Amino acid sequence: MIRIIAFDADDTLWHNESLFVLSQEKFRNLLLAYQSPDWIDRKLFETEIRNLQHFGYGIKGFTLSMIETAVELSEGRISGREIGMLLDLCKEMLSAPVELLDGVASTIRALAKRHTLILITKGDLFDQESKLARSGLGDCFSHVDVVSEKTSATYQTVISRHGIQPNELLMVGNSMKSDVLPALAAGALAVHIPYHVTWAHEEATAPPESGYTKLEHISSLEQVVQSLEQSKAKSFQIRN
Numbered sequence: 001m002i003r004i005i006a007f008d009a010d011d012t013l014w015h016n017e018s019l020f021v022l023s024q025e026k027f028r029n030l031l032l033a034y035q036s037p038d039w040i041d042r043k044l045f046e047t048e049i050r051n052l053q054h055f056g057y058g059i060k061g062f063t064l065s066m067i068e069t070a071v072e073l074s075e076g077r078i079s080g081r082e083i084g085m086l087l088d089l090c091k092e093m094l095s096a097p098v099e100l101l102d103g104v105a106s107t108i109r110a111l112a113k114r115h116t117l118i119l120i121t122k123g124d125l126f127d128q129e130s131k132l133a134r135s136g137l138g139d140c141f142s143h144v145d146v147v148s149e150k151t152s153a154t155y156q157t158v159i160s161r162h163g164i165q166p167n168e169l170l171m172v173g174n175s176m177k178s179d180v181l182p183a184l185a186a187g188a189l190a191v192h193i194p195y196h197v198t199w200a201h202e203e204a205t206a207p208p209e210s211g212y213t214k215l216e217h218i219s220s221l222e223q224v225v226q227s228l229e230q231s232k233a234k235s236f237q238i239r240n
């Protein structure tokens with residue numbers, strides 16, 4: 001039986017990457033006087049990845065990386081006013097309305113009636129808690145884990161903290177790299193629901209027969225949970 005259904009938050013429950021794409025477009029426009037668009041995108045991505053070890057995931061780290069890239073690409077000529085614009089962009093992102101993906105509210109509310117739901121997300125604690133509160137779904141989740149990375153060890157920790165067997169956890173998320181592959185490696189079940197844009201850092205290809213379920217849309221999730229439970233019950237009967 002599935003005892004806990006864990007959800008990723010960004011781009012699984014609510015739109016997120018699209019916000020970063022829009023902000024990056026504004027950033028690019030600000031720096032066009034100094035460098036070409038491709039060069040700006042490449043430098044920003046390199047800076048973000050290099051800075052993950054210092055700032056972790058999330059909007060604040062992204063903003064510091066934008067500022068660092070701007071200083072570097074303009075060879076120090078970026079003005080205080082322009083840095084101020086990047087900080088304004090950061091605040092705009094932090095206070096942007098939380099837009100749930102289609103079908104999320106009804107699916108989460110329905111699943112919460114019969115299952116324990118938890119949230120496992122990367123990013124900034126303050127920002128993620130604020131988004132969950134603003135999403136109106138806070139009461140559906142019994143626990144929120146904001147983690148610095150999603151590795152198989154992260155999922156093992158969640159599994160042992162909740163005192164369940166690995167295959168009693170179902171992880172649902174949009175990232176093959178963070179939500180699906182490490183959860184499977186920890187022995188959990190996984191459902192992949194791709195979002196229409198993926199940050200390059202989250203891209204990964206699943207090896208063949210990795211044993212996860214891929215869904216186009218979250219509204220089919222209830223049905224998938226039911227059939228996963230039925231097939232588990234069947235294999236339990238066969239074994240016994």
Ligand SMILES: [Mg+2]
Nearest residue numbers: 008010011174
């Ligand atoms: Mg995500």
